[in-house]
Amino acid sequence: MPSFDPMTPERAAIDQALVRIEHRLRLNQALRAASLIAGMIVLALIAWRALRWLGASAPAAGALVILLVILGGIALLSLLVLALLAGTGGAARAASEADLRGRLRDELKSAWWFLQGEARSEWIAAQVQRAAHTAAGLRPAQLIPLRVPGPALGALMAGLVVLVAVWLAPPLGPGGALADNALLTPAEAEQVRALRALAEALPQSAAARRLEAALATLQSAAASPAEQRHALAQAQAAVEQMHMEAASSRESLQRLSETLRGQPGMEAVADALARGDAKKAAQLLAELQQQTAQTSGVPVASAEPAEGSGQKGIEQLLQKATDASGATDQSGGADLAKQEAVDRLKEIARELEASAAVNEAWQRVRGSQLNVGESRGLSASRFAQQTSSPSMPSPGTGETPMEGGTLFRTAAVAEGDGRTEQEGGTRAGDALGDARSDPLLGSSAERLEAQLKRQALTGEEQPSPQQDENRPWYYEQSRQQKALTGLRSVHARERFAAAQAGAGEGISIQHRQIVKDYFMKPSSNAGEAAR
Amino acid sequence: MTTTVTPPGSAVEGQIERFRDNFRVVREQVSRVIVGNDDNIVGIMTCLLARGHVLLEGIPGIGKTKLVQTLADVLHLKFSRIQFTPDLMPGDILGNTVVRENEAGRKSLEFQRGPIFANLVLADEINRATPKTQSALLEGMQENSVSAGGTTHPLEQPFFVLATMNPLEMEGTYPLPEAQLDRFFFKLRLGFPTAEGLHEIVDRTTRQQEPHVERVLHQGEVLEMRETARALPVARPIQQYAIDLTLATHPENERATQLTKRFVRFGSSPRGTQALILGGKVNALLNDRLHVACEDIRTVALNALRHRLLLNFDAEAERVDSDAILNDILERVPEPR
16 A cells, blocks of 8 residues: 655645646736726726717716716726635635646546545545646646637727727717807818808908907817807808898899990890809900900009999999990090999909808808707708708808898897707797797697586596595506596597487487386386385 | 656556456446446446445336346346235245244244345336335345344345336336335436337347346455445545535525425435435546546436435426436536635
């Protein structure tokens, strides 16, 4: 019988193998923890990104979620640290893991337990010897490969993909289009920048200056939501002012075209003005002037724009030019007037072009805001308005009739008290119909059935204190059910009344059965009669 | 630090080698006659080597009796067969005291040994005898001795009872009480052979010469194998696993599974745990291991515990058998780490 010393080489071999396996397990666990931490970081980044959006629309809820997420993160980290500290569970667990992974069928576990115990026998010695031989042949690196678990790795990769997607995606619009600092998306900001550049290029006017100032505020990161809202309204007002000025110019051109239509040689200019093409009109006028100069031999004089340039000025200048063209001695004055008229027309053409460009840019900005608004529900009128082209009535589009109806309406729109410009404007009477109607008040809005019920059941709604005590504890009608019951009773009364009124026999429904019984059961009726 | 480990090779290893060889030879010999049922042959041998008795359950004609007879032939042990009938008396099994007259004309009472005095006893259709007769056999199974006429007669070792039971014909039978069922180490179920198996059976049994077996194992070798099986050490975690399995069959125990709580009236007795460990030891030796693994416990769990669960009415109504409950327990009870 071989001697069995607790400190035999077999024991040392088993201990060595278990220590190696334990180290390997710790490494694996650390790797798993690292993957978990990485996953948590990814999750935290996604949550942070999501919270930016949530916090934008609901700051209080956002703060609560942030607090909960932080607490949850701390708890998870604590658990992780505890799990890491609790670690592999020593040699016993290492033996179990080795048995499991190496399919050793509890050989190392049994050997380790035999070595820990005091019982010794030939059989135990043989078992430990065999287990030691097995342990010596173990390769911990093959047995416990350093590997992040597949599901964890998959989840991590998926999380990374989501993170990249969330990071690159533009933030969702806030609940109200003009709710906070994240008022403009990067695309909108880009459009605002373009609009600003356009406004700078405009001829200096009060409206252009207002628009520029408003756009500067809109672009400013330091501006508060209220300031941005105000700036947006200002920009809108400035653009509308420019629209009005442009429309006024077109109206003047229209009138001018009618005036010039009767003048000889001015038909082409009149047509161009009627089309609203000031540039073409100016070109034609310049050609006319050139021809006149060639025929008369007087050189074309360049003229400085007169003070108070405007549509009235150009009318007067052209009138003067046409009047003077009849008299030869006044031909120099006529040329000068024509030249001035050409310059004015060119200026008007520039203004109209700039106004059209500003209008288009502004429509793009407004369009993106409308798209954000779509997520909250798109009204039928808004849909129709968005799908029709052009979407906004404007002189810049060239499709707006110049009779003044639309122009007048646009000018009459006042800023309402809604959260968005669209809502506010439409409440004041915009034809777009975007805003919800205010609820009607008073009894006139109450349904007929409800009125009837109220009249029929007056006083039944208020339960007495005694009724409160007798109220059944197991079932009670809800207010809705009570209302439905009441409504049915009202309908029933109506039907009953209708039936009564429509009965041709002259016997009401409630008495019909009595009459029927009277004739069908004469004996019982006789008894009752006798009684 | 590197450690030199001596390769295993000792008397123990030789003992295990002999055990496995003997077992293999028995299996081979029995398989000459018995088609299929390899698991049941191993189960019967496990019972024999673990000093237990086995209850065979199966429909008529699938070779229960033939299996036992073949085993007796192979093991070179004294074999007796008792056909249990309703009129069988305890004396017919244990033996009777008879009056015997010697040459001098002196009369004396002498105990005439019954068929129980054999190494291998086949109790065929044990559930056909009355409980009184059944209990006479079961007393011998438990005590390994027979008391008659104020004298205790020890039974020769190995004493191994193989009882068969027909699960179909229940009319005129006396089902074994739970306490008596518990005395059986294993309850084995013999299934119907496959088509291939039937071909083989027909081929073997319809020729002029039926296959015959050789007696390959003697009484002493069987006893040595029994000692070898008992000597195998069991680590405490493995023992804990066997105990956990046993406790999981008790509906009131915290380890009980949902199925146990729902369908079991009484769980396994401690004899069940003993059967798990001893059966596990034999299984470990058969797999050339010097230690019992949880896998060995699981291998024998169904045979060791299925007849020790007393199911309730719900189980009967929903046709849930003990095997389903035990499989559920085996799935749910974790191995000790």
